[in-house]
Amino acid sequence: MLSLRRRAMIGGALSAMASILVGAFVLLSSIENNVLDRFDRALADRHSQLVVVLSGSSNDPSLLSERVYDPAYSTPYSGRYWQITGPDGTVYTSNSMFDSALREPVDSPSALTLRSIMGPEGEPIRSIYQKITLEDGSAWGVSVAESLTALTAERQQTRRSLLLAFVLVGLLGLAGAFLQTTTILHPLDKLRRDVAMRWEQDEDLTPSDYPEEVAPLVADINELLSRNRDIIARARRQAADLAHALKTPTAILRNELTLLAAQNHDMHASLDALDRVDAQLGRSLARMRAANSGAAVNIRTDLSNSVARFTRLFSSMAEREGKAMHTACAPELNIRMDQQDIEEVIGNLLDNALKWCETEISLTARKTTGGVEILIEDDGPGIPEGRERDALKSGGRLDSSKPGTGLGLAIAIDLLQAYGAVLNLEKSARFGGLAVRIVIPGKSRMAVLQKAAA
Structure with missing residues (x-):
């Protein structure tokens, strides 16, 4: 299941993206419609100018090209065109049309008619047409057209600009969603930290x-x-x-x-x-x-003191049996285990080591990156390779020549597992016998284990 933080982030991001997409669509449509309206109004203005010129040149339409003052109408395929159809069907065009003609509406409407059609050389153009009647009663078809290339380029530029703007807005929206989520969930983060601290205090x-x-x-x-x-x-x-x-x-x-x-x-x-x-x-x-x-993670035990007591006790016992014990422990070594529990674990393991060793046992405790490591070694026969798992079974005894119940390791493992600690059986690199390695996790690792167990 997703965390609250991820849910809030995903929900905020989706909401922001949906709002931005809808806003971008509405705004882009509005801008493109305004651009087209402006384009059409410019066409209508040029159409009106052409009608005015036609009104004064209807007796001699051949003079129209001279009286319409726009250099674009004189350049072949410039993108701006006009066309007039006389009462007798004669067609007069701007020089920019060269040898082409504009397609007029079939019904020759008397109202202004806007269309997007194909112009000279297959060029997309926007055309405005109207059939007008002059004062002398003659009817003329007047068309003005302009290439859509400039309009298309303007639209593309507008889209690029809007895309960049909305990408920026989207990033700001995501940042805002992240900031809002962090602010809202801050009390829960504080509660989590405070609960962990209250365990300690x-x-x-x-x-x-x-x-x-x-x-x-x-x-x-x-x-x-x-x-x-x-x-x-x-x-x-x-x-x-x-x-x-x-x-x-x-x-x-x-x-x-x-x-x-x-x-x-x-x-x-x-x-x-x-x-x-x-x-x-x-x-x-x-x-x-x-x-x-x-x-109870607030439990702490000074392992250094426990090791010192075991050193005094087992050194005396080993000396009576003609054996030796070696100890090495880092000072002020604190662990997150109950004192009675860790001492029962170490006591059982040292008792086994002393029972099976030939002449020497050792106890080493040190701090590692993962927590605290305790190593108990002896120079006894050890455990045959591949039989370590059998020795860890409840009541498992690989050799019954010495007294015991075989439950010492099982008790140690039960106690250690309650704290997330690990016990491994190895061959001693120092003495050649058995080495029991215990790793007790630190605070951060303990929190992870408890979270997983929950």
């Missing part, structure tokens, strides 16, 4: 800052923003309460199973099942939390 919009036609919409948006904040806060509290409510029973079950295992009972299958229950519960709670926090 967690404040309501001010209806009085907008035109009266937009103010009711602003009030509705304020209501939606308020409800959305309440829903997100309530859902996050419920997820947290549910997590706490489930931790105690599972902890009791785990303690009981551990006691039974200490008494030489085989509780391996039960403990493994409980681990999977804990993992599935953790994944479901993570999904609930992500679904309600991923849309």
Whole structure:
């Protein structure tokens, strides 16, 4: 569906073009009619002059050529002609006719008659004819004609001038339509920017800052923003309460199973099942939390602090196992993810890396043009080529020689997808093992993803 801006632009352009075309047609028709009327009046004036000369030369019509003072009548095919037919049918013509004659109306009307006919040499001409009766009672047919070449040229020049003028008017009309559309839609653009800013500042919009036609919409948006904040806060509290409510029973079950295992009972299958229950519960709670926090773009987390805490924790764990951890993080690296969510993602991935590595793991976080990139690498066996997709499946485990539920990656992916982030499995160029690359989009990219999701 076209945007309001495009609709307004197209509508304004079509309206302006239609008005211009109608105006151009009416104006051009009026100008051409006026030009033709002026041309015909000039013919009628020359016809009157010829009649006056004829009145004084009717006894000797051969003197007409000498008494009509117009050089054009003396030049052969000059474009101006006259012709007189006497009572006895004798035809007298201007020298410009040379050896040609004008075609007279069949009924020889006594009123002035204007016609467009073919003249000498097949030239289009405009002719005016009248049959007059002199005082002595003799009837004469008087014709005056002029070439239409000059009239046609004048019309073409007029059309070109009007075309240029209307092209200019059309461009001004389009510019006016664009300016008008921009002015009218400016409050909506301002509303869009303000809504995005209110997500950041967690404040309501001010209806009085907008035109009266937009103010009711602003009030509705304020209501939606308020409800959305309440829903997100309530859902996050419920997820947290549910997590706490489930931790105690599972902890009791785990303690009981551990006691039974200490008494030489085989509780391996039960403990493994409980681990999977804990993992599935953790994944479901993570999904609930992500679904309600991923849309809140005002969330910000200082990734530098989280990386520092993980460095201290996993460095100690790696040292106890005779392994090493390397960390590199850009200072003041802020991301648009909830702190608990991103730390759960990094914690799961580091735990996997430490579990499968031989001697070394690394955590790198840096800023890129598309947002923030987190890279976790190890020198373990990695993932066989072509099996990356299988490893990303929910509960997928390519090697069961080490303990685990196989849901760590699935939980990480669920959390990251809620924020429009991407997780890829690669081969580590540094250690040769597995490299997990996470790209968390920045503000502009996040806005695009949310718009597409909407």
